[in-house]
Amino acid sequence: MLIPTSFNRLPSNEGCHNGQIVMGTTLGQISNGLAQVSNVKALGEAHYQVSHSLYGNNGFGSLIGGTNQVEVLSTYKVDREYNFLYQSTHLSNQLAVLIKYNAYDENTSLTPDLKIVLRDTASNSYSGTILDNGVRFQVGLHLQTNYQDLNARQIFTGCQQIDAPTSASYDFPRPLFVPSGNRGDLLNVQVLTTSVALISVHIYDIYIPEVTP
């Protein structure tokens, strides 16, 4: 069935009262209303803002507060690991990831790079079993560097439906695949960066517009 994305008006209660003929439309609207809740409203999502120390040439001291821009400070110019916990749902077949970032390749020998890996969280571990070897964003192909302009850039895995990946290494950007046995579990979206400052990381269950009942 096609899954409606918006909140449509529901039929009048009176159409369900005693003495009324039960109309197919009424039941159809109940069905559509519930499908919207179960398959759109209930899609999982997580919106991580990544706060940074404000000290530095392009940040502000704590007596000032707020942040002007996010510069890739020297401590971030090496390989960094971040773990974003995601409480998945039964509809978390695949996860789209959208990241705002700054990448910096001037005055450093390191090339900006960003990888995303999906892990389970057995025993609350950061190094749980890899569920999807994930994707890689590379400078020149996906990542934009910004030496002069420190405004946020954005990368996105897209939402294209994929089959279970078989690659043992990083793929080009695509959604992360959640094995059926892990849907509904707490997952770890692990982001590995080089010379990249994360500004925010957004994780989404992907909407599937047509579902076979």
Add this chain to the structure above:
Amino acid sequence: MSNSFTSTPTLVDPSRLTATQTIRTTEIAKLADLQNHCFAICGTHNILSQTYDDSCFVQDSTSFVEMSKWYIPMISQSHDELKIRVNAFCGTAGAQVRFTLSFAFSANTYTDTVTITDTSRYGSAFNVATISITNTETEQFAILTLEAKAPTGDEVEVLGVQASWTALASPLSAGKHYIGTDEFVPVGQSRQGADLPLSSRFGVQSLSNIATLRKRGRVLLCWSGVSNASSTSGLSLAANPPIGLGYGDQTNMSSVVALPLGMNEIDGLNITLFLFAVGLSGSNTIVLEIFNHRLTVSTNGWSSFNLQIVGSELSISDEFGLSMFSVGVHTSDNNARNLLSINKLIATNAYISSISIIGV
């Protein structure tokens, strides 16, 4: 009679619900299952997500210090267990993080404390706090605060916080359930079997249940500044986190989220914005533009506003197949003037230390 449901939603074949078709128990049973499923599962994904980079969220006090607070949605009165995962570390054993869930109107509070086990950045495992709500709380929102303390001679560093409500198991308990004060009546599967009448009550309650479920809160943006960070190291090395919304947050403090078109036309469906203001005095106000609304905050502490969908969808809607909007702080002259900046120092100006935007 059991209010059971299956974990993966069971949809109904729409071709079976058209005119001239016999209403089968199969479809009615699926509709019943789906309602129970939605109530138990919907909204149990992340309700709080925030990460801190190095040397940012640091505390060296040996007694608990309040550092962050967020407004979060209560997805129902029946969802009474909140799991909070904290990524943190401390080189010495004994660091603790305490979470308190409080309700503005009932004034009830619930607390859990976790002892931090990692000794290095993302060393081994995160720690989990569990808050159980033991009273009947009729509010749709609650305030979660985080306090931290370090062992003597060391400091604790928090790298991230994530929280979610625990989903309910099948079957739902008998009787009415509530989202805020709105009723949800679970549907008994055995009442939908063959040779039983299709009651008027099934239709009326299904419509009421859908209307109630639509109001369940979804977190679109949830951010708190870090207050009272403290370290023995200098500011260039540690404890220099963002405390309030600043000039740069015009471009950074927003989420790309799906919003259901049609919500503006249905009563009771709002986007709720919570802001925590600090430093207001006299007739001072903070005027900010958030999600295409110009809002005036005139009192310290929490203020709330109802927002509606205003503005255009993002082009990325085509990718998602949903109507996507950028929800958060705008880039505008007004915000540039009123957010903290080098021209508007925190020491002498009021500011916003927390922002939560909760949609439906």
